[in-house]
Amino acid sequence: MAKITLENLGHSYMPNPQAPSDWALKQLNLDWDDGGAYALLGPSGCGKTTLLSIISGLLTPSAGRVLFDGQDVTHLPPDQRHIAQVFQFPVVYDTMTVYDNLAFPLRNRHVPEADVDRRVREIAEMIDLTHMLKKRAAGLTADGKQKISLGRGLVRSDVNVIMFDEPLTVIDPHLKWLLRSKLKELHQRLKITMIYVTHDQTEALTFADRVVVMNLGEVVQVGTPVELFERPQHTFVGHFIGSPGMNVLPCTIREGKAFFDGTAVPTATESSLDAVSGRTEIGVRPEFVNFADKGVPVRVTKVSDAGRFRIVETRAGEAVIKLLVNEGEGIPADDAHLAFAQSHTQVYRDGWIVA
Amino acid sequence: MNKTINNAAWIFVIPVVALVAFNAIIPLMTVVNYSVQETFGDNVFFWHGVGWFQDVLESRRFHDSLLRQLGFTFTILFIEVPLGVAIALAMPRKGPWVSVCLVLMALPLLIPWNVVGAMWNIFALPDIGLLGRGLNALGFDYNFTRQPGDAWFTLIAMDVWHWTSLVVLLAYAGLVSIPDAYYQAAKIDGAKPLAIFRFIQLPKLKRVLTIAVLLRFMDSFMIYTEPFVLTGGGPGNSTTLLSIDLVKIALGQFDLGPAAAMSLIYFLIILLLSWIFYTLMMRNEAQ
Numbered sequence: 041m042a043k044i045t046l047e048n049l050g051h052s053y054m055p056n057p058q059a060p061s062d063w064a065l066k067q068l069n070l071d072w073d074d075g076g077a078y079a080l081l082g083p084s085g086c087g088k089t090t091l092l093s094i095i096s097g098l099l100t101p102s103a104g105r106v107l108f109d110g111q112d113v114t115h116l117p118p119d120q121r122h123i124a125q126v127f128q129f130p131v132v133y134d135t136m137t138v139y140d141n142l143a144f145p146l147r148n149r150h151v152p153e154a155d156v157d158r159r160v161r162e163i164a165e166m167i168d169l170t171h172m173l174k175k176r177a178a179g180l181t182a183d184g185k186q187k188i189s190l191g192r193g194l195v196r197s198d199v200n201v202i203m204f205d206e207p208l209t210v211i212d213p214h215l216k217w218l219l220r221s222k223l224k225e226l227h228q229r230l231k232i233t234m235i236y237v238t239h240d241q242t243e244a245l246t247f248a249d250r251v252v253v254m255n256l257g258e259v260v261q262v263g264t265p266v267e268l269f270e271r272p273q274h275t276f277v278g279h280f281i282g283s284p285g286m287n288v289l290p291c292t293i294r295e296g297k298a299f300f301d302g303t304a305v306p307t308a309t310e311s312s313l314d315a316v317s318g319r320t321e322i323g324v325r326p327e328f329v330n331f332a333d334k335g336v337p338v339r340v341t342k343v344s345d346a347g348r349f350r351i352v353e354t355r356a357g358e359a360v361i362k363l364l365v366n367e368g369e370g371i372p373a374d375d376a377h378l379a380f381a382q383s384h385t386q387v388y389r390d391g392w393i394v395a
Numbered sequence: 396m397n398k399t400i401n402n403a404a405w406i407f408v409i410p411v412v413a414l415v416a417f418n419a420i421i422p423l424m425t426v427v428n429y430s431v432q433e434t435f436g437d438n439v440f441f442w443h444g445v446g447w448f449q450d451v452l453e454s455r456r457f458h459d460s461l462l463r464q465l466g467f468t469f470t471i472l473f474i475e476v477p478l479g480v481a482i483a484l485a486m487p488r489k490g491p492w493v494s495v496c497l498v499l500m501a502l503p504l505l506i507p508w509n510v511v512g513a514m515w516n517i518f519a520l521p522d523i524g525l526l527g528r529g530l531n532a533l534g535f536d537y538n539f540t541r542q543p544g545d546a547w548f549t550l551i552a553m554d555v556w557h558w559t560s561l562v563v564l565l566a567y568a569g570l571v572s573i574p575d576a577y578y579q580a581a582k583i584d585g586a587k588p589l590a591i592f593r594f595i596q597l598p599k600l601k602r603v604l605t606i607a608v609l610l611r612f613m614d615s616f617m618i619y620t621e622p623f624v625l626t627g628g629g630p631g632n633s634t635t636l637l638s639i640d641l642v643k644i645a646l647g648q649f650d651l652g653p654a655a656a657m658s659l660i661y662f663l664i665i666l667l668l669s670w671i672f673y674t675l676m677m678r679n680e681a682q
Contacts (some may be wrong), residue, residue: 073473096579098579117582118579118581118582118583119583119585123578124583127576127579127580129574129576131574131576131577131580133595133598134599135594136594137396144584144586144594145583145584148585148586148587148590149585189580192584193579193583233601311472
């Protein structure tokens, strides 16, 4: 159990990084509270696995420090950091039984056999493997093997953090949900810090209390799922999270007001808009866009049915604006106008939110 | 799914059947034919039943060469397989040295059998060869043309030199195909290098090692050219392996019947032992 602090951390796979793009992980400061359920979310190649490997000790960062409860562990090997990791592809020791797999980390640490037995049975009970303890691990299905990987982390009583590197990639869709709720349940029961790496927003948002969103080696936002949804700090978070993602529309600022396509758009940030310069955009989620009598004039180009609601795609000049319309509500054929909910319309400068 | 019945397919199989018949079945059948007949020359043959088989199986000479053959094969297997795995483990996985190591390892495999025999013959000659002369200079009484022990030592050293590379290359291919996650998981689980070898590398190498053992077993059991060039089966009969003995009977004495019977027995032994090896090494796969 420990609080993990990343201090001025940065990593490059090149011996002599010069340009910012040489860094797989740009400088970041981040705290992971003890007992939290975190998700690390981002597209492939954004540096999330690099970050994970640095925390687990499989990789030594080019810059900065990793602290566990204030203690510098930057140069400690993984086995001395008391961490556990579940990998993308299930890692089991093929020739051993399920029991021996679970006992392996304890036996390597010379734990007395009686304690090993007690602990293995306890954990097997928790992850529903009791009836297979005598089976050879190689014979299990992918989800069973992932459970073993998880179990090998859980058996050690001194684990600071369990990390999951896209653990559900090879699991059948109908089992994904089961395993994910199992994880959630285990987290609530054991209060171990868990860090869950994924590029799937559903996995991240359903698992985590706090989500760390990364892009291009940078942390763009840390927040609860609700914060990510309602107040994306960056347009990237806006369109990466949500389905469909946030509408990001170019705008101009005049007299403290945001104008899109010649129409004034009331935003949540009106008071401080005067000083804003650079590339400005407004962001509003499809959930907060409605048809109205007046507002932004658009033409409807596409309607797709998503069950309880319809996703309507409209065009205003070059820009595409999507909105959700509940079942049963009408869609104007022509002369349509859109209104944006003011409290959920944000202004972004060069991608970042204007507070 | 229903299979389509189409007898025209047989036409496409005929070339392969003909090829296999000409290069395998027909030659084998002529051997079967010789093995049950006796001749006194003039191409006149008499039915002899299983007589030749009985003779061969009861002959002291056959027993001796079979024992020598088994001794040779198992000795080189016990040396080459562990040595090959050890070298593969020591080889680098990344960087410019990988290709250097691979080329060095592949070199012995590219040399023809009779050249290897001739090379080692000269290399080991006690009066002019580097190895022979060197050993004698160091105070060892080494002469592979006179002392059976020395002849065996040279024979085994030659085979190890020639063929360990094959095991190395196969084992290396097996090792590099193990995903990094296994090593990372083992690190996190606190496994020591010996445990990593025992529980990750060895199990993952099982398939390639099965192939390596089978190939080395079959090849060494049939080995002819290298020992023939190196020792010619001598001194005395001390390094007369099965194939050398067979050639002596068939071509030296021109006893076609016994030679044919011996060939078939030889073939069946290889088949049987290969099957036993394979079954033993794969017996856990089904579970």
